[in-house]
Amino acid sequence: MSTDLLEQVSGHFNYWMAVILMMVGLYVVLSRHNLIKKLVGLNIFQTSVFILYVSMGKIHGGIAPIYVEGVTEQPVFSNPVPHVLMLTAIVVGIATTALGLSLVVLIKKTFNTIEEDEIQASLDKKRRKP
Amino acid sequence: MTAHLPVLQVVLPLMAAPLCVVIRQLTLVRLFSLVVTGTAFLISATLLYQVNTAGPISYAIGNWPAPYGIEYRIDLLNAVLLFIISLIGFLVLIYSKNSIAREITQNRLYLFHSLYLLCMTGLLGMVITGDVFNLFVFLEITALSSYALIAMGGGRLGNPQALYAAFRYLILGTLGGTFYIIGVGLMYMMTGALNMADLARLLPSVFDTTTIQAALGFLVVGITLKMALFPLHMWQAAAYARAPSTVSSFLAATATKVAVYVQLRMIFTVFGQIPLFRDTPLDEILIVLALSSMIIGSLSAVYQKDMRRMLAFSSLAQIGYIVLGIGLNNATALSASIVHLFNHALMKSALFMALGAVFMSTHSVKRGAMRGLGRNMPITMAAFVVAGLSLIGVPLTSGFISKWLLVQGALESGMWPVALMILVSSLLSIIYIWKVVEAAYFKKPKRALPKARDPGPTMWVPMWILAAASIWFGVDAGTTVGIANKVAETLLGGVPQ
Numbered sequence: 001m002s003t004d005l006l007e008q009v010s011g012h013f014n015y016w017m018a019v020i021l022m023m024v025g026l027y028v029v030l031s032r033h034n035l036i037k038k039l040v041g042l043n044i045f046q047t048s049v050f051i052l053y054v055s056m057g058k059i060h061g062g063i064a065p066i067y068v069e070g071v072t073e074q075p076v077f078s079n080p081v082p083h084v085l086m087l088t089a090i091v092v093g094i095a096t097t098a099l100g101l102s103l104v105v106l107i108k109k110t111f112n113t114i115e116e117d118e119i120q121a122s123l124d125k126k127r128r129k130p
Numbered sequence: 131m132t133a134h135l136p137v138l139q140v141v142l143p144l145m146a147a148p149l150c151v152v153i154r155q156l157t158l159v160r161l162f163s164l165v166v167t168g169t170a171f172l173i174s175a176t177l178l179y180q181v182n183t184a185g186p187i188s189y190a191i192g193n194w195p196a197p198y199g200i201e202y203r204i205d206l207l208n209a210v211l212l213f214i215i216s217l218i219g220f221l222v223l224i225y226s227k228n229s230i231a232r233e234i235t236q237n238r239l240y241l242f243h244s245l246y247l248l249c250m251t252g253l254l255g256m257v258i259t260g261d262v263f264n265l266f267v268f269l270e271i272t273a274l275s276s277y278a279l280i281a282m283g284g285g286r287l288g289n290p291q292a293l294y295a296a297f298r299y300l301i302l303g304t305l306g307g308t309f310y311i312i313g314v315g316l317m318y319m320m321t322g323a324l325n326m327a328d329l330a331r332l333l334p335s336v337f338d339t340t341t342i343q344a345a346l347g348f349l350v351v352g353i354t355l356k357m358a359l360f361p362l363h364m365w366q367a368a369a370y371a372r373a374p375s376t377v378s379s380f381l382a383a384t385a386t387k388v389a390v391y392v393q394l395r396m397i398f399t400v401f402g403q404i405p406l407f408r409d410t411p412l413d414e415i416l417i418v419l420a421l422s423s424m425i426i427g428s429l430s431a432v433y434q435k436d437m438r439r440m441l442a443f444s445s446l447a448q449i450g451y452i453v454l455g456i457g458l459n460n461a462t463a464l465s466a467s468i469v470h471l472f473n474h475a476l477m478k479s480a481l482f483m484a485l486g487a488v489f490m491s492t493h494s495v496k497r498g499a500m501r502g503l504g505r506n507m508p509i510t511m512a513a514f515v516v517a518g519l520s521l522i523g524v525p526l527t528s529g530f531i532s533k534w535l536l537v538q539g540a541l542e543s544g545m546w547p548v549a550l551m552i553l554v555s556s557l558l559s560i561i562y563i564w565k566v567v568e569a570a571y572f573k574k575p576k577r578a579l580p581k582a583r584d585p586g587p588t589m590w591v592p593m594w595i596l597a598a599a600s601i602w603f604g605v606d607a608g609t610t611v612g613i614a615n616k617v618a619e620t621l622l623g624g625v626p627q
Contacts, residue, residue: 022312029301038301046308049315056319082318085263089311092270096304099277103297106281110290119294 014055021048033116035107039100046093050086057082132176136189136202139173139212140258142166143251150244160227163243167220167250174212174254181209182613188260196260197328203260207468207617211257211391214475218383219250221592222479226376228589229486233374234282242282246380249275253388262314262400263324265392269310269356272388273303276381280373295368302355302365309352316345317400326400334403343410349396350412357389359453360423363446367430370442375486378438382445383479387471390452394467397456398621407459416457421551423450428558432565437485437495440562441478444521447555448474454548455536463539465618469610470532473603477517477529480596484514487589491582500566502575506582509590511570513597518563520600523556528603531611 009016021044028041062078104114111119146166150159181187186205190196204212223246234242252272259265277300283292318324320341321332336342351362358366366386370378397406407413427447434440448470455467485495487510492499504511520527523534533552540549584590603610 026305029305035297042301042304045305049308049312052312053315056315079322082315088263088267092267092274092307095274096270096300099274100297100300103277103281103293103300106284107290107293107297110284110293123291123294 014051014058018048018052018055021045021051035104035114035116036101038116039097039104042100043093043097046089046096050089053082053086053089132180134189135173135177135180136187136204136258137191139170139177139216140202140251140255142173143170143247143254147244147247147251150240150247154240156239159240159243163247164220164223166247167216167223170250170254171216171220174209174216177204178209178213181206197323197325200264201260201325201327202258203326204258205617206613206620207394208257208391210468210472210613210617211388212254214387214472215250215253215257215384218380218475218479218596219246219253221595222376222380222383222483225379225483225486225589225592228585229376229490230374232490233376238282242279242374245275245279245282246377249279249380253384256388257391260326261324262317262326262329263311266307266311266314269307269392272385273300273307276377276385277303279377279381280369283373283377289372291368292372295365295372299365299369302362306352306355306362309348309355313345313347313349313352316341316348320345326395329400330402333401337401337404337409346401346406346410346412350393350415353389353393353396354419357386357393357449357453358446359419359449360426360446361419363423363427366446367439367442370445370482371436371438375438375482375489378442379479379482379486382441382482383475386445386449387475390449390456390467390471393453394456394621402621413457413459416453417548420450420452420454420457421548423447424454424551424555425558428555428562431562432558434562435496435498437488437497437500437566438482440566441481441485444559444562445474445478447559448478448521450555451533451536451552454552455539458539458543458545458548460539460542461615461618461622462535462542464622465611465614466532466535466539468614468617469528469535469607472610472614473520473528473532473600476596476603477520477600480513480517480593480600481521483589483593483596484510484517487585487593490585490589497565497569500569501573502570503582504571507584509584510593513590513593514570515563515567516597517600518566520604522559522563526601526604528600528607528610530604531607535611 025041025045025048029038029045032038032041057079059076059078062076065077065080108114111122113119143166146163150163153159153162181204186203189202191200191202230239230242249272252268252275255268256265256272259268277296280299281293281296284290317329320336320339321329323329323332333342355362370382424447427443427450431440431443431447434443452467452470455463488500488503489495491507520529523529533556537549537552540552
């Protein structure tokens with residue numbers, strides 16, 4: 001049983017790491033009240049997806065799919081498509097983080113805090129005295 | 131030229147968005163974006179006509195053939211969605227002129243137009259594409275531009291809460307989007323395909339693996355977050371209530387509808403060869419969530435004092451009706467969903483537009499501030515009442531048609547308690563719409579409202595076009611129901627029973 005588990009972990013090391021990072025990221029997003037920490041958690045969560053995609057493109061012994069003149073034997077290529085997809089996803093991730101951080105800057109300017117519970121408290125106070 | 135219409139539909143607003151930033155001069159930017167959205171509307175109308183007469187269109191981007199390149203595929207379902215998005219997009223932009231001038235800082239108005247066009251690009255792209263990863267890219271374009279649009283509500287007249295609402299939407303929206311690509315990744319892992327038609331062909335042979343079942347789970351949760359179905363609706367009320375009125379009129383009508391479309395695509399096209407409703411508990415899950423959305427949405431709407439929040443909660447209930455139609459799994463209910471997708475877009479946009487006009491003249495959207503407005507703003511309040519009646523589902527309005535079909539669908543599936551719940555939710559909507567009517571027509575204002583006056587024609591004409599359309603499609607339901615029946619038949623036709 002324990003050797004089985006060990007084998008599974010070592011055989012799917014990347015996937016285990018991806019899942020662990022995913023859960024860590026999700027937990028940070030849901031549990032932290034600090035807006036910057038939330039964004040960091042979101043980033044970890046997104047990064048885990050990059051690892052998931054890149055791992056699935058890799059084949060044992062596979063090399064980068066580049067055509068070399070004169071090489072006659074057919075080499076094993078890794079799948080380049082997931083890498084390309086993740087380039088797009090990384091761009092999306094950067095844009096999201098940048099937008100999120102600029103919102104945090106504006107929130108800090110207006111509410112003078114970046115703690116979620118304090119923002120909520122100041123909103124509630126406003127609601128009570130119209 | 132007409133052969134390239136599918137790509138022009140998306141590329142036109144996409145190219146126009148940065149140009150708005152270059153032009154900068156406000157009058158020119160406004161004129162330019164009106165021309166662009168107007169053209170996009172004409173293109174979508176042409177596409178709808180072509181698809182309705184000649185069948186689905188497939189367009190290979192850059193001439194790369196389908197499974198390798200990105201394919202744009204338009205059938206009747208997404209042609210209808212394209213039509214709704216570009217119609218609402220055009221009308222809301224006409225409406226926007228005076229409203230955004232009051233609610234957004236003057237020197238950022240040209241940026242508003244740029245973001246608006248980007249948001250529209252994303253929505254159109256999500257609908258038109260036949261590639262699951264391309265869909266993700268457009269989903270993020272929509273999401274990023276709508277976070278920024280909502281945050282613009284933090285400007286002059288608006289309140290700082292818009293920033294916080296936008297941030298919360300950013301966190302949850304990104305989680306939803308990321309769940310979606312995890313699902314896509316897991317599907318790619320097993321099939322090596324990203325094209326929807328290709329996936330549909332390859333998925334049945336691997337559906338018994340946990341990977342694909344996990345993929346289905348991730349996809350459904352991600353999309354459900356985007357369409358704000360209970361219990362993942364928490365971002366919606368704050369976002370719609372705090373955004374500039376123009377933005378809520380556009381997003382409330384289109385963004386969640388597009389998410390519903392993606393759900394339909396996933397269930398009936400990508401997983402179309404697998405009898406999901408027979409082999410998985412997906413239909414029970416959808417029905418339970420939809421019923422909870424209907425009841426909780428309507429109940430919450432009754433207790434709101436802020437009228438925009440009220441409409442946002444009513445949207446939750448309406449999305450519930452639409453999803454219920456999907457879950458009931460018969461042709462009548464499904465076509466009810468599709469009709470309601472269309473009808474609800476029209477009436478919700480009209481309602482938000484009316485509130486935008488109220489906000490302009492009274493600087494508030496609290497129910498208390500609407501006292502006596504029936505006398506001061508007859509045109510606006512009449513539009514609100516007409517669209518509100520349609521929301522309730524009074525006979526001779528479009529809302530009645532979709533609810534009638536939905537009740538029929540529920541009875542067809544032998545679920546009379548579900549039909550009863552639809553009636554209960556509709557009764558609740560009478561209460562919250564009536565409260566507004568009572569305040570506007572039967573109560574005297576606390577103090578005189580000499581300044582409250584109907585807005586100019588740029589605002590009330592688009593509002594009334596939508597309000598009148600919700601009457602028109604209630605009286606003459608043949609067109610919408612006919613198209614919806616056709617769509618429902620094609621969607622269900624592929625699924626093995």
